Amino acid sequence: MEDTLPKLLVRNGRQFGDRVALREKEFGIWQEVTWAEYVEHVRLFSLGLISLGLQPGDKIAIIGDNRPEWLYAELAAQAAGAISMGIYQDSIASEVQYLADFCDARFLIVEDQEQVDKVLEVWDRLSKVERVIYYDPKGLRNYPEPFLLYFPDVEEMGRVYARSHPGLFMENVRRTEPNHVAILSTTSGTTGKPKLAMLTHRNLLSMARNLLAVDPMEPEDQFVSFLPLAWIGEQMMSVSSALWVGFTVNFPEEPETAQENIREIGPRVIFSPPRIWESMVSQVQVKIEDSTWLKRLVYNWAMPIGYAMADTRFEKREPSLTLRLKYRLADWLVFQPIKDKLGLRFVRRAYTGGAALGPDVFRFFHALGVNLKQIYGQTEISGISVVHRDGDIKFQTVGLPIPETEVRIAENGEILSRSPAVFIGYYKNPEATAETLKDGWLYSGDAGYFDEDGHLIVIDRAKDVMTLHDGTKFSPQFIENKLKFSPYIREAVVFGGDRPFVSAMINIDFANVGKWAEKHQVPYTTYTDLAQKPEVYDLIRKDVERTNKDLPPAARIQRFLLLHKELDADDAELTRTRKVRRRFIAQRYENLVGALYSDRDSIAVETVITYQDGRTATIQTALRIETMDGELTGS
Numbered sequence: 001m002e003d004t005l006p007k008l009l010v011r012n013g014r015q016f017g018d019r020v021a022l023r024e025k026e027f028g029i030w031q032e033v034t035w036a037e038y039v040e041h042v043r044l045f046s047l048g049l050i051s052l053g054l055q056p057g058d059k060i061a062i063i064g065d066n067r068p069e070w071l072y073a074e075l076a077a078q079a080a081g082a083i084s085m086g087i088y089q090d091s092i093a094s095e096v097q098y099l100a101d102f103c104d105a106r107f108l109i110v111e112d113q114e115q116v117d118k119v120l121e122v123w124d125r126l127s128k129v130e131r132v133i134y135y136d137p138k139g140l141r142n143y144p145e146p147f148l149l150y151f152p153d154v155e156e157m158g159r160v161y162a163r164s165h166p167g168l169f170m171e172n173v174r175r176t177e178p179n180h181v182a183i184l185s186t187t188s189g190t191t192g193k194p195k196l197a198m199l200t201h202r203n204l205l206s207m208a209r210n211l212l213a214v215d216p217m218e219p220e221d222q223f224v225s226f227l228p229l230a231w232i233g234e235q236m237m238s239v240s241s242a243l244w245v246g247f248t249v250n251f252p253e254e255p256e257t258a259q260e261n262i263r264e265i266g267p268r269v270i271f272s273p274p275r276i277w278e279s280m281v282s283q284v285q286v287k288i289e290d291s292t293w294l295k296r297l298v299y300n301w302a303m304p305i306g307y308a309m310a311d312t313r314f315e316k317r318e319p320s321l322t323l324r325l326k327y328r329l330a331d332w333l334v335f336q337p338i339k340d341k342l343g344l345r346f347v348r349r350a351y352t353g354g355a356a357l358g359p360d361v362f363r364f365f366h367a368l369g370v371n372l373k374q375i376y377g378q379t380e381i382s383g384i385s386v387v388h389r390d391g392d393i394k395f396q397t398v399g400l401p402i403p404e405t406e407v408r409i410a411e412n413g414e415i416l417s418r419s420p421a422v423f424i425g426y427y428k429n430p431e432a433t434a435e436t437l438k439d440g441w442l443y444s445g446d447a448g449y450f451d452e453d454g455h456l457i458v459i460d461r462a463k464d465v466m467t468l469h470d471g472t473k474f475s476p477q478f479i480e481n482k483l484k485f486s487p488y489i490r491e492a493v494v495f496g497g498d499r500p501f502v503s504a505m506i507n508i509d510f511a512n513v514g515k516w517a518e519k520h521q522v523p524y525t526t527y528t529d530l531a532q533k534p535e536v537y538d539l540i541r542k543d544v545e546r547t548n549k550d551l552p553p554a555a556r557i558q559r560f561l562l563l564h565k566e567l568d569a570d571d572a573e574l575t576r577t578r579k580v581r582r583r584f585i586a587q588r589y590e591n592l593v594g595a596l597y598s599d600r601d602s603i604a605v606e607t608v609i610t611y612q613d614g615r616t617a618t619i620q621t622a623l624r625i626e627t628m629d630g631e632l633t634g635s
Helices: 005-016 035-051 068-079 093-102 113-121 151-164 168-175 201-214 232-245 255-265 274-290 293-314 321-342 359-368 430-436 476-483 510-519 527-531 534-549 582-588 590-596
Strands: 020-026 029-034 059-063 083-087 105-110 131-134 148-150 181-186 196-200 222-224 248-251 269-272 349-352 372-376 406-409 414-418 441-450 456-461 489-495 502-508 557-562 602-610 616-627
Touching: 005 035, 005 068, 005 168, 005 201, 005 232, 020 035, 020 068, 020 255, 029 035, 035 068, 035 151, 035 168, 059 068, 059 093, 068 083, 068 105, 068 168, 068 232, 083 093, 093 105, 093 113, 105 113, 113 131, 131 151, 148 151, 151 168, 181 201, 181 232, 196 201, 201 232, 222 232, 222 255, 222 269, 232 269, 255 321, 269 274, 274 293, 274 321, 274 359, 274 510, 293 321, 293 359, 321 359, 359 372, 359 476, 406 441, 430 441, 456 476, 476 489, 476 502, 476 534, 489 582, 502 527, 502 534, 502 590, 510 527, 510 534, 534 557, 534 616, 557 590, 582 590, 590 602, 590 616
Parallel strands: 020 248, 059 083, 059 105, 083 181, 105 131, 131 148, 222 248, 269 349, 349 372, 502 557
Antiparallel strands: 020 029, 181 196, 406 414, 414 441, 441 456, 489 502, 557 616, 602 616
């Protein structure tokens, strides 16, 4: 029985043979890898690692962009009874050192010179790592370090090793067990350093089996892998589901070309976190703003029709003949061209997961006719426990539990889950395991409830739900998502817990606000300069007013400021999946939060920025604090 990832790979090699398993765009040409070649690469690399000393239970860490070699390395380690861990490719050197050391990695598999340089920077602190294997040799020819190895050279070692150990690979694959740990998956780390969730083959394959029972996929389907393979969401699709079904996984040429490559492939299924969907909305809004008056006129005529059709479907009503005819025309004139530009023209199902998606963004895509569905889950349950069903979508919910999954609400409102996909614990962290796993139930840390139709509604992280002085409870994430529907707002952090009113710190979207400034002849030099322009404050103020209209009076934003710098994962202000680390930001910018709740209309700030070449500079500026007219209720 194929009950582990390597066993499924071998099955697919036999069953699909010369059918394309992987496709990567390189030098402008799509390079194809068949299932048989996929198995052979994994076989050779696995035996190569064994010849270098890899033992069952050992760990390897992988860091780089999405490439076939990542999958070869991951499955090769698992076939040898070892465990893989992914590191986000934009991690800084100290993060790479911490994760590689904490997981006890003996081998580091890295993409290119950039990642090798990170490793060399912290090599003296990587006492457990024995070899660093790279798969893009550009710029590395003259690196003298003896521990560096080229990926194809390790495969050649495997070819040589196979001659004296015939049949070893297949024997190792047969020995893999469903209860063996397959991967160590980093959690988002919103409250500190990321933990490593131990996920078994059974965990990952039960998730794939039950998701695909709800939304079947076919071997002929295409999927584009463009999100970090260190993220559990990408592991769900590009590894577990792909091996379960046998569909083709496509890798973009570069992260920057992902959208164009998606458009070329025309996938039937796409999975992205909210930041990608928010970015697409901003892209459409800005391009419409820059288009001709006639295109804007047609767009502004079509969108209300799209929203009317979306709401009709949400309410499970039959659209009228008039609405159907209008929608068909709007679809032909507006929606199909937009979907084509975004690479969504042939998408059968689109998923969003990893964090809550704002209702405005959700309704926008359904107005275009994109079957966007919310997934709810977390790393500790292999990525998913709840999903919308086709034809039963409510944008304020995350849907219904998938098969074999129980979800209940604790007395304190916390969401609890139980399924075969629940992890077996955190690596080297029994205390956190005991807090999260109790009697087989996964304690999510999220607050939520079920509606009358059994749909799960997730409010926010339980610790983040805030209470104002008057007792009003509100979700800062909900308000932040409504703000981010604007193409001019990239990030927002809302405050108000145990405070008299709600306030916000906002990051402008530098590219979009910059275009707006050029169009309206507003001169600027840097991000800091642009963010403090009175015209920009007036622009963002309109978005705050729009957001406030949809909020109950007590939860409306009464004061806000525009930050002088972008929130950055390298500064620990965001996680690598771009989730806001709210507590860290509240501590780091304590003086700004205090100013929002004072009677001041500005605050002086001084910050040190680091350039790419290592030079630093100190920025001094005064941040304006805006008070919404007629909103302020106390201080």
